[in-house]
Amino acid sequence: MDDASREGNSLSRRDLLKRGAVLGLGAAALGVLYKTRDKWMPETSPQGPPHFPEPPPAAPESAVAKEPLQEVPTEFGFNTHMFVNPAENDNQTLEAFKQNVDQIAGMGQKWIRFNFSEWEILSPSDTSGIHWADTVTQYDEAVDYAKDAGLNIFFVATPPSFARDYAFDEYKTVVNEYYGTLAERYRGKIDVWQICNEPDIHNFQTYGVNLHQLLDEDYIDQLTEVIKIASSAIKTVDPEAKTTANLDNWIGHRTDLMKKGSYFYDRLGDAIDLITLDLYPENNIGEIERLPEYVSYFEKRYNKPVFIGELGLSTYGQFSEYDQAAYLSMAIDALKDGRTQPRAILIYKLTDSVTQEDNVFNHFGLQGPDGTPKKAFQPVVDRMQIDEEEVTPEKKIAA
Secondary structure (H helix, E strand, O other), X not given: OOHHHHHHOOOOHHHHHHHHHHOOOOHHHHOOOOOOOOOOOOOOOOOOOOOOOOOOOOOOHHHOOOOOOOOOOXXXXXXXXXXXXXXXXXXXXXXXXXXXXXXXXXXXXXXXXEEOOHHHHEOOOOOOOOOXXXXXXXXXXXXXXXXXXXXXXXXXXXXXXXXXXXXXXXXXXXXXXXXXXXXXXXXXXXXXXXXXXXXXXXXXXXXXXXXXXXXOHHHHHHHHHHHHHHHHHHHHHOOOOEEEEEEEEEHHHOOOHHHHHHHHHHHHHHHOOEEEEEEEOOOOHHHHHHHHHHHXXXXXXXXXXXXXXXXOOOOOOXXXXXXXXXXXXXXXXXXHHOOOOOOEEXXXXXXXXXXXXXXXXXXXXXXXXXXXEOOOHXXXXXXXXXXXXXXXXXXXXXX
16 A cells, blocks of 8 residues: 555544543553553464465455445444353343343444354254254344344354364364354344354364464365355355454554455455454554554455454553543544445444453453443444444545
8 A cells, every 4th residue: 555545544643642632541651652461362472473475466356246335334333242151140141132232222333243152052962963952042032132123233153162173074064054054043134144253363163272373274275165165054045144254453463464364365255245354453553543554455455345343452451441442432533534444343342241250351341340331431432423424435435
């Protein structure tokens, strides 16, 4: 991207800093612009950060959508979680899920993103195929409740863990049956199906962490095949369904997202309908400035809508509620002010979790586990609005 394009797709550093100051971010915090923190996984590995090859100038023709993109306003929503059998004192229940739905819909947001715990919906006593457990009806209730509230559902579906040790040919059979059976059960109710979750860092079969696994030819070949099988199984049942696969981009991993994304999405061809990026720039102003550039790059390369599947900052450890308010607001402003805007921005997440282990995962919410708003709640929610009249061909450019 040339300097002119980069400038058009970014807020200026001065504007970002001014917005941080208006939000009450202290001078000391503003001075730590490039400091990152230890996360729940290593920043790198013994080999150092992964280095992906330079992408070809253009994506393979098979990976580029043929239909012109429609110009629509950016929509917003939240991530949440639910368990049928949560740990003791865990607040991620069906009732809490419904409260989140009511709150999201009440704020005028459009999307809710969540997953099923596949070990809760499948029968533990019969792994000869895909057999539902009685508890699946609570997930049915969750889906219906969200749809009745008028929300679009972005559903994260990972392959069944019971097949993690299967030979790959057997594993593919399970994948085909699982996603096809899910699609039959929820036909017409799921707006976006995400296949696997951040398979660049989480092994799609075992969910183990490895930052370099996409560079393993056997791994990425098998991953590509799994995503294509799953997407085909879903669309055979529900031809109108939209499918996607996501990538992680936490600043601490020091990975070039455009190179990694091209390496991954070029291989998927027409198996998916949209690109999903999970973005965690934390307090790195330079990275926040680049967020619109990522959206522009992937939309132009594939002529597909770009969703921000996750955008968040945990208040556990280094970062305060004031930091969360400032840096999340900056990131949303940057994405909204870019010439090429994402189709949706889904904040990770609405409510803090309460689990037996207190860690960084539990504190991404804009409100505490009891629903008490954090400092970020109002400024972030205020930014999760867009005036449809502001979206023009000059502001949002199709590929």
